[in-house]
Amino acid sequence: MAKLPAPQMLIASRPDFPDQRWLDVKPEFTPGTFCYPAKKDTMEILHMPNPHEWDPAADDWGLPENWEKILCDAFADRLEKHRSLKLFMDICVRCGACADKCHFFLGTNDPKNMPVLRAELLRSLYRRDHTMLGKLLGRKAGARKWDKNVVKELFYYAYQCTECRRCSLFCPYGIDTAEITMIVRELLHEVGLGIHWIMDPVKNCSFTGNHLGIQPHSFVEIVEMLADDCETITGIRPKTPFNKKNAEILFITPSGDVFADPGIYTFMGYLMLFHELDLDYTLSTYASEGGNFGSFTTFNMAKKLNAKMYAEAERLNVKWLLGGECGHMWRVLNQYMDTYNGPTPANMIPPVSPVTGTVFHNAASTKMVHIAEFTADLIYHNKLKLDPGRNDHIITTFHDSCNPSRGMGLLDEPRYVLKAVCNNFIEMPENTIREQTFCCGAGSGLNTEEIMELRMRAGMPRGNALRYVQQKFGVNHMACICAIDRATLPPLANYWAPGVTVSGLHELVANALVMKGETKRTMDLRQEDLPGADGDEPADAPAARGEGE
Amino acid sequence: MFSSLLLVLLIGAVAWAGAAAGFASLFGAALPYAATVIFIVGMIRRMTYWATSPVPFCIPTTAGQEQSLAFIRQAKIDCPSSSAGVFARMFLEVACFRSLFRNTRASVRGRDSATAGLSIVYYSSKWLWFFALVFHYCFLLVFIRHFRFFMEPAPSCISFLESLDGIMQTGSPRFFWTGALLLIALLFLLGRRIFNERLRYISLLNDYFPLWLLIGIAGTGVCLRYFDKTDIATVKIFIMGVTHFAPVSPEGIAPLFFVHITLVCALLLYLPFSKLAHMAGVFFSPTRNLRADSRRTRRINPWNPPKQYFTYAEYEDAYRDAMAEAGLPLEKQPDKSAG
Numbered sequence: 001m002a003k004l005p006a007p008q009m010l011i012a013s014r015p016d017f018p019d020q021r022w023l024d025v026k027p028e029f030t031p032g033t034f035c036y037p038a039k040k041d042t043m044e045i046l047h048m049p050n051p052h053e054w055d056p057a058a059d060d061w062g063l064p065e066n067w068e069k070i071l072c073d074a075f076a077d078r079l080e081k082h083r084s085l086k087l088f089m090d091i092c093v094r095c096g097a098c099a100d101k102c103h104f105f106l107g108t109n110d111p112k113n114m115p116v117l118r119a120e121l122l123r124s125l126y127r128r129d130h131t132m133l134g135k136l137l138g139r140k141a142g143a144r145k146w147d148k149n150v151v152k153e154l155f156y157y158a159y160q161c162t163e164c165r166r167c168s169l170f171c172p173y174g175i176d177t178a179e180i181t182m183i184v185r186e187l188l189h190e191v192g193l194g195i196h197w198i199m200d201p202v203k204n205c206s207f208t209g210n211h212l213g214i215q216p217h218s219f220v221e222i223v224e225m226l227a228d229d230c231e232t233i234t235g236i237r238p239k240t241p242f243n244k245k246n247a248e249i250l251f252i253t254p255s256g257d258v259f260a261d262p263g264i265y266t267f268m269g270y271l272m273l274f275h276e277l278d279l280d281y282t283l284s285t286y287a288s289e290g291g292n293f294g295s296f297t298t299f300n301m302a303k304k305l306n307a308k309m310y311a312e313a314e315r316l317n318v319k320w321l322l323g324g325e326c327g328h329m330w331r332v333l334n335q336y337m338d339t340y341n342g343p344t345p346a347n348m349i350p351p352v353s354p355v356t357g358t359v360f361h362n363a364a365s366t367k368m369v370h371i372a373e374f375t376a377d378l379i380y381h382n383k384l385k386l387d388p389g390r391n392d393h394i395i396t397t398f399h400d401s402c403n404p405s406r407g408m409g410l411l412d413e414p415r416y417v418l419k420a421v422c423n424n425f426i427e428m429p430e431n432t433i434r435e436q437t438f439c440c441g442a443g444s445g446l447n448t449e450e451i452m453e454l455r456m457r458a459g460m461p462r463g464n465a466l467r468y469v470q471q472k473f474g475v476n477h478m479a480c481i482c483a484i485d486r487a488t489l490p491p492l493a494n495y496w497a498p499g500v501t502v503s504g505l506h507e508l509v510a511n512a513l514v515m516k517g518e519t520k521r522t523m524d525l526r527q528e529d530l531p532g533a534d535g536d537e538p539a540d541a542p543a544a545r546g547e548g549e
Numbered sequence: 550m551f552s553s554l555l556l557v558l559l560i561g562a563v564a565w566a567g568a569a570a571g572f573a574s575l576f577g578a579a580l581p582y583a584a585t586v587i588f589i590v591g592m593i594r595r596m597t598y599w600a601t602s603p604v605p606f607c608i609p610t611t612a613g614q615e616q617s618l619a620f621i622r623q624a625k626i627d628c629p630s631s632s633a634g635v636f637a638r639m640f641l642e643v644a645c646f647r648s649l650f651r652n653t654r655a656s657v658r659g660r661d662s663a664t665a666g667l668s669i670v671y672y673s674s675k676w677l678w679f680f681a682l683v684f685h686y687c688f689l690l691v692f693i694r695h696f697r698f699f700m701e702p703a704p705s706c707i708s709f710l711e712s713l714d715g716i717m718q719t720g721s722p723r724f725f726w727t728g729a730l731l732l733i734a735l736l737f738l739l740g741r742r743i744f745n746e747r748l749r750y751i752s753l754l755n756d757y758f759p760l761w762l763l764i765g766i767a768g769t770g771v772c773l774r775y776f777d778k779t780d781i782a783t784v785k786i787f788i789m790g791v792t793h794f795a796p797v798s799p800e801g802i803a804p805l806f807f808v809h810i811t812l813v814c815a816l817l818l819y820l821p822f823s824k825l826a827h828m829a830g831v832f833f834s835p836t837r838n839l840r841a842d843s844r845r846t847r848r849i850n851p852w853n854p855p856k857q858y859f860t861y862a863e864y865e866d867a868y869r870d871a872m873a874e875a876g877l878p879l880e881k882q883p884d885k886s887a888g
Binding site: 011017022079080081082083084085086087090091092093094095096097099100101106111114116117120131132133137140141142165168169170171172173174175176179206207208209215216217220221242243244245285286299300303304305307308311312315333334335336338339340341342343358360361362363364365366368373376377380405406407408409410411412413416429431432434435436460461464465468 | 552595598599600601602603604605606607608610611612613614615616617618619620621622624627628630642646648649651652653654655657668669671677681741745746747748750751752753754755756822823824825826827830831833834835836837841842843844845846847848849850852853854856857858859860861864865867868871872874875876877878
């Protein structure tokens, strides 16, 4: 972090477009522009093809001898598997509407970060092998042949895309760069090219159940500690059910929330909420990961990591699944899980809230409900006693994560909850929220330290919008519903809008939640003093809302 | 850019020279037959090519609130969960260019007093949407208007269309605004590619060529109507002959007419093999034409690979002792004797 240039400098240092044609420009692998490569033994243990040691900064990437054939065949195979790929290769008219919609382009001014050109990197190869014009006219029609520099270029730009889909919103044909990036990454994995920050969590998740490699006993220990903290704050120690058979609900959330600040406070929020509701639920140490870094690798790896959820739901004989706050996790759960690993085991039923009786018809097939949907429903039915005054020291805004926004449409549920638990809520400008939201700049497995400057560049549009509401409305807090956001937004806020803290939604819910029999709250979930807590106001002040049970 | 212009000029010149040298039937009859057949076969093949790959996953871009709780209002068109919603979404996309309508222009400023530093301002930017819409609709109207050459008697709806189109002016020949707007819109689309740095950088021969071709078609069409006036009656007799597979002698028709026809044929020949296939492709787009109901209805992937994963049994085998120590329930108790 120390070496980062000042924000002003970062903007001023964006280079102009190169004079050469893009086909002639080669990427430079200087430190800070690329993620560290995956380790050979990681790739081996995961049975990934062609594992080898390599260095992105080196000239020779040690590609297998027949790399060109592997890539051409794999590309042809993906074309047969995905209509989207054929279509997106064929119908782009290069109207340029997507260009300035990409946060990486805005932050770097690198023309190949315009979604259209990012796709052209692959499209140029497609033209040579799969189109008549490309075969006839070659370079003149924007076709080129595979060579090792092209592979490097694909790697460079496939890992400067966070699969956020913002460009696909504006494309008149709905061309989705996320789809293209996902497939390019798949192709690169065929010749043994992957990054450490993604493959290491994939390995951990494969063999211990979660990205961080937390083993079952440590997982239990950490959660118990968080429950102890809840007790310190409220005087009530929430239940921590693990691997409990025949529970009604299996709750799965990203393991980052068990481990990393500030996600842990969100996790404490879940524990407190479920305890207050006396929910018949369980956590699982085996399916202890909601996130899915496999989805940043290959479709099959995503399927493999995801398979544990239904398997565990079957073993524990639960009725339905409840999912915590996470972005890409919900892209997988919402648009892929049922296809990957469905149909659901016979013991599962369409989700019904045991508190309100609401049937979640929209999740009738996957049988997995988002916690924001669950909590919004509770609040609507007045099932929670809330004192939003406890969050009065914050003026919060809300960051829509890319995946729940453009891959799910979860926009108003979290806002409904947020408005119920916070009195001061300010939206960021309209072109930066809801379906038009900007990425944190480090999604899709790019939240690694070695590319911090790149992350800050990519986070510029989000940072700028945050800075705007900070200066104009005194916003000092940003809520989000994504575990990766909770890891990436604090440094982003620190850099672009210092003084803004970041938290998950359910941390704020638990702050406001008036629990039965709790002691008077003097601290928030972070064990920081609540302003005004030493006054005479009782815990269940008139500001408290809801009937309780 | 210039090479594509030259290419269009060359096509035009060949047609002119050919027609003048007495090969008018070749350009007026044989070429249109061939071009039409190749266009139809080419488009069918292109669509079959797309259709033969499956859409394994339900991947609509959700552009609004999902359908969830009763008290939360769904964006029924931008995030459609019903077929009617998808139909409306596709209709707006195809007929009104809904996505392009959202277009904004981001302007990054280095210094801004309001935010004491950087700021990005998002301006609404509807020019591309506007001119794209003008181009496509005018092209469609001009196309429909041309049916009076193919049909005898010309259907009344076409005459009505013409009377609307010519409403701006009296005199003869009546001025058709669609033709003029078509040219203006095309020049705008070309101008962006030339003067906008980003567009210039991404534009290929494949982008300029169809624009020049369309400008050539519209330009020759306008010339034939207002300047190098052709004898419409003769042209119609000739075209009716071609459409009834009984071509008559093209004598007396100006060579420019054959340039016009040849450029249209070039467009037909080019279309299925190029980006212009988007006219059919947009209907196939899986981020737009699928219902956002992936949690309600299971989508089947025809190539779904078998499940292979680290099972709970393997997991418990790996961690049984530690799990027992942590008091976690087990499927199988640890082997005491081994401990």
